[in-house]
Amino acid sequence: MSAPTVMWFRRDLRTADNAALAEATAAGPVVCAWVRDPALLARRHHRAPARLAFLRDGLVALDADLRARGSRLVVRTGAPEDVLAGICRDAGARQVVHAREVSPWGRARDARVAAALARDGVRVDAAGGDLLVDPDGLPGSSGHGYRVFTPFWSAWRAFPIPAHVPAPDRIDGPALAGDDPGHVADGASPVPAGAAAARDALVRFVRDGGADGYAAARDDPAADATSRLSAYLRLGMCTAAQVGRALGLPAPLSPGREEFWRQIAWREFFHHLLARRPDVARGALNPALRDVAWADDPAGLAAWARGLTGYPLVDAGMRQLAATGWMHNRVRMVAASFLVKDLHVDWRRGETVFMRALVDGDPASNNGGWQWVAGTGADAAPYFRVLNPVRQSQRFDPGGAYIRRWVPELTRVPDARIHEPWRMTADEEAAAGCVIGVDYPAPITDHAGARERTLALYRDARERAAPG
Numbered sequence: 001m002s003a004p005t006v007m008w009f010r011r012d013l014r015t016a017d018n019a020a021l022a023e024a025t026a027a028g029p030v031v032c033a034w035v036r037d038p039a040l041l042a043r044r045h046h047r048a049p050a051r052l053a054f055l056r057d058g059l060v061a062l063d064a065d066l067r068a069r070g071s072r073l074v075v076r077t078g079a080p081e082d083v084l085a086g087i088c089r090d091a092g093a094r095q096v097v098h099a100r101e102v103s104p105w106g107r108a109r110d111a112r113v114a115a116a117l118a119r120d121g122v123r124v125d126a127a128g129g130d131l132l133v134d135p136d137g138l139p140g141s142s143g144h145g146y147r148v149f150t151p152f153w154s155a156w157r158a159f160p161i162p163a164h165v166p167a168p169d170r171i172d173g174p175a176l177a178g179d180d181p182g183h184v185a186d187g188a189s190p191v192p193a194g195a196a197a198a199r200d201a202l203v204r205f206v207r208d209g210g211a212d213g214y215a216a217a218r219d220d221p222a223a224d225a226t227s228r229l230s231a232y233l234r235l236g237m238c239t240a241a242q243v244g245r246a247l248g249l250p251a252p253l254s255p256g257r258e259e260f261w262r263q264i265a266w267r268e269f270f271h272h273l274l275a276r277r278p279d280v281a282r283g284a285l286n287p288a289l290r291d292v293a294w295a296d297d298p299a300g301l302a303a304w305a306r307g308l309t310g311y312p313l314v315d316a317g318m319r320q321l322a323a324t325g326w327m328h329n330r331v332r333m334v335a336a337s338f339l340v341k342d343l344h345v346d347w348r349r350g351e352t353v354f355m356r357a358l359v360d361g362d363p364a365s366n367n368g369g370w371q372w373v374a375g376t377g378a379d380a381a382p383y384f385r386v387l388n389p390v391r392q393s394q395r396f397d398p399g400g401a402y403i404r405r406w407v408p409e410l411t412r413v414p415d416a417r418i419h420e421p422w423r424m425t426a427d428e429e430a431a432a433g434c435v436i437g438v439d440y441p442a443p444i445t446d447h448a449g450a451r452e453r454t455l456a457l458y459r460d461a462r463e464r465a466a467p468g
């Protein structure tokens with residue numbers, strides 16, 4: 001029997017459409033491994049109980065899938081270079097295979113692991129990845145990639161969808177000791193995890209008309225009409241290629257499906273951006289807005305995080321996040337904008353709050369979303385676009401169904417007041433059983449004044465950054 005290959009799973013918790021696993025099994029016996037890396041889990045954005053529980057359930061599902069194919073997932077804890085060296089020694093393996101990762105942190109770790117294992121005579125190969133197109137595949141006209149989404153989308157959209165790679169029927173290899181994947185985290189996952197759950201969600205979304213109706217319904221937070229695939233994509237329980245094939249690509253798509261595919265491109269766009277510009281993880285992409293004099297407002301930040309700002313749509317979103325680990329995209333935009341442009345709190349503070357709560361929390365997409373909203377990032381839209389939390393609420397949750405679902409104090413507030421409950425008369429408050437300032441907060445800031453302050457803060461930062 002030839003020496004086994006170690007398949008190192010990371011953000012690719014699936015057996016089908018996994019080029020690295022296919023390559024490993026084609027070479028002979030395989031040991032499937034996942035490394036619990038305390039250094040990664042201790043990072044500020046990874047202390048996220050909901051996401052960890054989802055990860056744990058994903059590992060349990062992957063282990064079950066591997067067992068059905070004659071293998072199992074060997075889980076061990078430590079620095080990946082040490083753990084993998086140990087697994088290679090125990091198995092007599094001379095090769096490790098993993099999917100390519102483009103994040104700066106992932107790339108640095110992979111280089112470190114490859115160098116360490118090379119010293120033991122073990123070769124490390126990367127195959128496939130969690131993006132449809134790697135940054136190297138879309139260099140852009142300047143060779144530095146894209147900073148604006150629309151040209152990225154045109155180039156990305158033309159890229160062919162790779163053919164389906166079936167899961168290996170059998171995976172043979174030595175049985176190694178490891179920890180129980182079920183012990184990786186405590187608590188319940190807010191959503192079912194694993195490749196089978198991801199496939200169910202994708203099939204349902206396409207079969208039941210969600211994809212065709214996406215363009216019309218995606219901005220209605222009460223309709224719950226989006227795919228809910230984000231957490232699965234985050235950990236590679238499904239891939240963009242699988243989504244593309246389920247939509248029917250390369251055949252022409254209905255407008256709804258096309259709009260949905262465009263959102264998948266946003267995810268890849270932000271991954272490319274972070275890969276090429278690792279500095280965006282710490283500061284503004286736009287150099288003119290690196291030095292905004294943000295407010296130090298712990299009380300405002302806490303009220304925002306707890307859904308107690310007095311602005312119903314913002315509060316509904318933050319409470320949905322706390323209760324479910326997920327928030328609708330339109331409401332993410334409104335809630336994030338409120339923190340940055342109504343409370344003038346540094347977008348990086350909000351980025352961290354989101355990362356610790358989101359089951360789909362992803363450094364690239366979350367950073368991209370926050371910088372987009374703050375107007376500091378890669379976007380053709382100007383920094384002075386400030387979302388009005390009342391108008392957004394009137395437009396996207398006109399009947400207040402989403403607000404009432406997440407802010408029960410406002411359940412009986414009349415439609416005419418649901419977006420601005422502070423305008424209720426005393427009689428209306430009594431009828432609604434909701435006294436503003438007692439049962440539900442009065443607005444913690446005045447939007448019109450806050451908007452002017454934002455414009456002044458950004459103008460000052462731009463002036464400071466201007467040469468001369």
Ligand SMILES: Cc1cc2nc3c(=O)[nH]c(=O)nc-3n(C[C@H](O)[C@H](O)[C@H](O)COP(=O)(O)OP(=O)(O)OC[C@H]3O[C@@H](n4cnc5c(N)ncnc54)[C@H](O)[C@@H]3O)c2cc1C
Pocket residue numbers: 218226227228229230231233234260263264265266267268270327328329330332333336354358360361362363365366367368369370373
């Ligand atoms: C401030 C802010 C923070 C965000 N943080 C994250 C995050 O940490 N992780 C994350 O996956 N998404 C993030 N998003 C993007 C978006 O809100 C979520 O991807 C989406 O709400 C997930 O729900 P869904 O799967 O039902 O999305 P759908 O509407 O069904 O979209 C399908 C898929 O496209 C991708 N996608 C959609 N919109 C975006 C977008 N604007 N940017 C990047 N990818 C997108 C996601 O992978 C999503 O699963 C953020 C957006 C904002 C404004």
